[in-house]
């Protein structure tokens with residue numbers, strides 16, 4: 001990893017979007033001295049400690065929903081995601097180790113979540129234990145305050161490689177020898193690069209250039225669910241629901257909704273995600289809105305005392321429509337534009353397995369080392385194809401099971417519903433497959449594919 005031989009010529013790589021995926025990729029690519037990286041971020045800066053800038057008078061925020069209302073929120077990372085961080089660059093793993101929080105009690109570190117009833121169900125009272133799936137040492141997971149993580153990643157990116165207030169609006173490339181992809185930004189500025197990686201999230205512009213803006217598969221899909229996300233100071237949470245539930249990882253299951261809590265910020269804060277189901281299956285208006293107290297109260301009126309107390313403590317809470325992408329998107333690549341999608345722009349999934357950001361990290365692991373192995377810009381398409389060959393099946397699995405997990409946790413999944421015995425049997429199966437992936441073997445598979453494609457290309461040139 002990271003070696004540069006003299007037979008490599010410089011390659012200019014542009015990264016569109018400085019979220020978890022774009023930042024991780026740029027940090028990984030720094031290890032390859034022939035790769036010149038530039039990140040173009042629509043916001044005036046990476047989201048820093050305390051959240052994204054949120055000043056509606058700032059011109060950079062006009063017509064820019066992606067940088068409005070960034071909520072205070074925690075993010076879970078499974079064992080695969082944590083391994084991916086160090087495989088991208090040891091400094092990411094070290095930074096995450098400094099800021100991550102596991103369960104508050106050592107006795108709970110080897111429990112995925114404690115799943116309990118959040119409401120009375122079939123004569124069983126709220127609070128009844130449903131399942132506490134155990135974790136092997138290799139499956140342990142943790143969480144971080146999202147803004148804190150972005151802040152740590154941003155520190156690992158050289159200032160000179162980042163361009164802010166650069167909202168991509170156009171891409172073009174002609175096939176003349178030596179041509180590059182031209183990027184046009186909303187402020188009228190243009191840049192050129194040998195390869196462009198679209199890390200611009202769920203509402204990606206890059207995806208329109210890959211699939212064509214008219215392709216329905218390019219559009220995010222409302223999953224029928226929404227989430228209220230917020231943070232509660234731990235001392236208030238402990239006073240309300242007691243130390244065991246406040247300081248550890250719990251899911252309160254209910255019919256049509258669930259409430260999930262886990263500690264972040266070294267245990268100083270309890271993260272809350274309360275998921276509900278849209279009655280008419282639609283989501284109106286902005287995809288992130290401020291919470292209305294009457295909405296959350298109506299959604300969880302049948303839930304028991306613990307949930308009522310948790311929800312009453314949520315302030316400054318955002319209300320997110322949960323969208324994902326079709327797992328049937330046929331490709332992540334536009335070969336004519338030398339454009340590739342990474343992270344949510346390629347395969348956004350529902351958040352119910354806490355696996356989306358982890359997939360962006362796995363993408364960054366595979367792609368940084370494949371691009372690093374390119375000898376010149378001529379090899380980039382082989383790297384893109386090799387990346388797709390391992391990443392598409394994997395992310396498709398995560399997308400499908402993330403949706404299904406939302407149905408399971410809301411006790412209305414086909415074939416399971418409110419049957420808690422059946423639920424117990426399937427609750428942690430898919431996530432274990434996600435955690436236990438051999439990421440080094442996946443990279444080796446991609447590297448073998450790239451070598452095969454380059455050999456075929458060389459063969460074709462010689463014949």
Ligand SMILES: Cc1cc2nc3c(=O)[nH]c(=O)nc-3n(C[C@H](O)[C@H](O)[C@H](O)COP(=O)(O)OP(=O)(O)OC[C@H]3O[C@@H](n4cnc5c(N)ncnc54)[C@H](O)[C@@H]3O)c2cc1C
Nearest residue numbers: 017019020021042076168200201343344351354356357358
């Ligand atoms: C409610 C909820 C809870 C979640 N919880 C978890 C969890 O616990 N664990 C987990 O692993 N995942 C979780 N996720 C998913 C996770 O947040 C995403 O998968 C992850 O943030 C994707 O990272 P990304 O870098 O691909 O995209 P983003 O984080 O969306 O970053 C995209 C970046 O691109 C920029 N951008 C957008 N358009 C342009 C443009 N045209 N030009 C330039 N820049 C642009 C944006 O400003 C942004 O900085 C959750 C998601 C939701 C909605």
